[in-house]
Amino acid sequence: MSKAVVVKDLTKKFGNFTAVNKLNFEVDKGEVFGFLGANGAGKTTAIKILCGLSKPSSGQVTVAGFDAYKQSELIKKNIGYMSQRFSLYDDLTIAENIRFYGGIYGLKRVEIQSKTKEYVKKLDLEEFEGRAVIDLPLGIKQKLAFSVANVHNPAIIFLDEPTSGVDPITRRQFWDMIYSEAAKGKTIFVTTHYMDEAEYCDRITIMVDGKIEALDSPSRLKKDFNAHNISDIFLKLSRKQNSTQN
Amino acid sequence: MRTILFLLQKEFIQIFRNKMMLPIIIVIPIVQLLILSYTATFEIKNVSLAFVDQDKTQTSKELKSRFEHSPFFTTYAEADHIAQLEEAMLHQKVEMILVIPKDFEKHLNLSKKTDLQLIVDAVNGSAANLMASYANQIVLGFNSDIITELTGFNIKETGIHVVPRYWYNPELDYKTYMVPGILVLLVSLIGAFLSGMNIVREKEIGTIEQLNVTPIKKHQFIIGKLLPFWLIAMFDLCFGLVIAKIIFAIPILGSVWLILGVAAIYLILVLGLGLFISTITDTQQQAMFLAWFFFVIFIMLSGLFTPIEAMPEWTQRLNILNPIAYFIDFMRMVMLKGSGFSDVLSQILHITIYAIITMGLAIFRYRKRA
Numbered sequence: 001m002s003k004a005v006v007v008k009d010l011t012k013k014f015g016n017f018t019a020v021n022k023l024n025f026e027v028d029k030g031e032v033f034g035f036l037g038a039n040g041a042g043k044t045t046a047i048k049i050l051c052g053l054s055k056p057s058s059g060q061v062t063v064a065g066f067d068a069y070k071q072s073e074l075i076k077k078n079i080g081y082m083s084q085r086f087s088l089y090d091d092l093t094i095a096e097n098i099r100f101y102g103g104i105y106g107l108k109r110v111e112i113q114s115k116t117k118e119y120v121k122k123l124d125l126e127e128f129e130g131r132a133v134i135d136l137p138l139g140i141k142q143k144l145a146f147s148v149a150n151v152h153n154p155a156i157i158f159l160d161e162p163t164s165g166v167d168p169i170t171r172r173q174f175w176d177m178i179y180s181e182a183a184k185g186k187t188i189f190v191t192t193h194y195m196d197e198a199e200y201c202d203r204i205t206i207m208v209d210g211k212i213e214a215l216d217s218p219s220r221l222k223k224d225f226n227a228h229n230i231s232d233i234f235l236k237l238s239r240k241q242n243s244t245q246n
Numbered sequence: 247m248r249t250i251l252f253l254l255q256k257e258f259i260q261i262f263r264n265k266m267m268l269p270i271i272i273v274i275p276i277v278q279l280l281i282l283s284y285t286a287t288f289e290i291k292n293v294s295l296a297f298v299d300q301d302k303t304q305t306s307k308e309l310k311s312r313f314e315h316s317p318f319f320t321t322y323a324e325a326d327h328i329a330q331l332e333e334a335m336l337h338q339k340v341e342m343i344l345v346i347p348k349d350f351e352k353h354l355n356l357s358k359k360t361d362l363q364l365i366v367d368a369v370n371g372s373a374a375n376l377m378a379s380y381a382n383q384i385v386l387g388f389n390s391d392i393i394t395e396l397t398g399f400n401i402k403e404t405g406i407h408v409v410p411r412y413w414y415n416p417e418l419d420y421k422t423y424m425v426p427g428i429l430v431l432l433v434s435l436i437g438a439f440l441s442g443m444n445i446v447r448e449k450e451i452g453t454i455e456q457l458n459v460t461p462i463k464k465h466q467f468i469i470g471k472l473l474p475f476w477l478i479a480m481f482d483l484c485f486g487l488v489i490a491k492i493i494f495a496i497p498i499l500g501s502v503w504l505i506l507g508v509a510a511i512y513l514i515l516v517l518g519l520g521l522f523i524s525t526i527t528d529t530q531q532q533a534m535f536l537a538w539f540f541f542v543i544f545i546m547l548s549g550l551f552t553p554i555e556a557m558p559e560w561t562q563r564l565n566i567l568n569p570i571a572y573f574i575d576f577m578r579m580v581m582l583k584g585s586g587f588s589d590v591l592s593q594i595l596h597i598t599i600y601a602i603i604t605m606g607l608a609i610f611r612y613r614k615r616a
Contacts, residue, residue: 051459076461087456091263092256103252104460 003062004029004156004187005050010059012045019045021210022059027189029155032182034201035191036230038238042210043191044084047160050189051081064155077105080149080157084164088145090134094125097133097148105152119147139170146177157181159190163197175200195231204230206237213237249462253470257444261474270440271478275432275486282428283421283494290376295319296331296340301350305392309346312388318380328365341367342377354392372556414582425496426577427550429486433479433509434516434544434570439537441475442520446533449524458614468609472517479513480506499584505577508590512573512597518605519569525611544570569604572596 005027012020020042027033037043048054050063052072061068064078088097095116102112120129123143128136136144142162149157159178163171175197182188190201198204199218206214214221214237218230225233261267295313299306313319322340325331334340345363353360364381368374394400448454457467483506490496498505519540527533546552547564548571554562565571576593579585587594 053455053458073461073463076459079459081456081459083452083455085452085455087453089256089260089453090451091260096256096259100252100256101456101460103255104249104457104462106248 002029004064006062008060010061011057012049013057018210023212025205025215027187029187030182030185031202032188034198034204036198036204037207041207043207044160047158047191051079051158052076078155080154082145082149082159082162084161086141086145088133088148091132093130093132094128094144098151101148102151107152115151139166142166143174150181156187156189161191163194195234198230206234208237249466250470254473257470257474271482275482276489278432279428279486279489283424290373291318292320293318293377294322294339294341296323296325296343298325298328298343298345300348301346303351305351305354306346309388312384316384335367421494422496422582425490425494426581427574429483430570430574430577431545432486433483433513436482437475437479437513437516438520441472441517442523442533442537443530445471445524446527446530450529464612464614476513476517483509498581500580504587505580508576508594508597511601515569515597515601515604518608522608522611525608544568547571548574550574569600
């Protein structure tokens, strides 16, 4: 079993609206897989299905070797998830947040303590240690959220627009964190609409209106589409979609 | 089990870090008991009364003095015509007008029969009823004295004489009746509102999504979320009982353990209601509105402020579905009558079945989804 994620004909409908239309892709273990698309293209819907937060309408989904229909709770044990919205508890301190999520994932007290020390040191949080998370700057919050999503050492980490609203330097640091986790053999599944970030991924898919319009490594895509950068490809695909609609 | 402990630890830190929480838990019970216990009394004192004495005789004077000496009435004014008092009645300065017609004494002496007119401000119907019946009692007393005087026949010492004894509340103290009900109100509000609001808040700020993506089990989440509020409400009930006993000297004739035991079940019902509301709402505003919708109806129907017997039959029947009514009934019976387990078995059964249904429905509705 070398695939982290296998998706076949995945479709999600909300009433008459098809948010995700027959997606097909596979993600290898240890890969940094980028999921690109405009707002409303269906990225978040797809990632929620992969994380077991939402059930597919049809198609097959296997995450970490488990079936999304019947084994969503087993999937949850093996993945980490960081949502678009900041999802740590604002009124708890850094240590309390780590302790809570660590405890929920079944970490031992000793492990929780060492994780807390590790994160505080790695993210340079000594000055914020005793304060509620609400006082942290956004960039640090996002890095902390990433660390907490990783607290139980999952095989796959899903990141839903983790860097939106974050300054370029922090974004760079954030991607360093992603790489260091990928280097440990973890699979990273990341959605973004920053096209420069797409270049950091091993492979990317571009979603337009619920469908996958492109899927390959950034360099091959640039060659195939005869484009200088991912941004050009993205614009081409989006315009094509608009012109067929009109 | 370990997961639940981590969840409980987190909840308690958050609850007590919230600056509003301690006042809610400590101050609200005290204020509610102190204020609400005095809000709705069935007794009316110092009714503002005006006379229109068109007779102006010894008899009419005597009748007026009876009213003047009653603790229930205070004389506001005397007038010659009703028209002069209309303005005062409209502005609620006068609540009742007693009209003694011309030739009142003459008719009484000659034909042994005469009339009086009583005009009552009946905006509040039940208060008007009370005022009229107070007035009636005074007139009746006056009447029997006249009969004794004229005939020498003492009507008070003969015939059927009813002597009421008020069991379970011998002084007809209104607070004795109110306090058990207010205690119920207190734990119901704390249970349903705080728990429901707490869960919806996590939806609002988005942390519930992070929680739903963890392998936490449904029962762990529900126990971790509801147990803190169960404990807080139980604490508040004990606290309220102590205040009732010490400040209001309310009797607690029945078993305190029975009260606590049934309260423990009742709170599962109320927390189930809170959880259910949280499953069908997305914002605290919606949850608040929905919770109030239920509770205003439950409270008004429960007979806490107005007697159930005075309601039309179809609303009385609605009380079959009213959890608050059962628990108020139970509390009054155990606290004031000293009822034992077998006396309140029906209430306990209703509360238990209701608790199972509500909590079951809430658990069924609760989904670990985004």
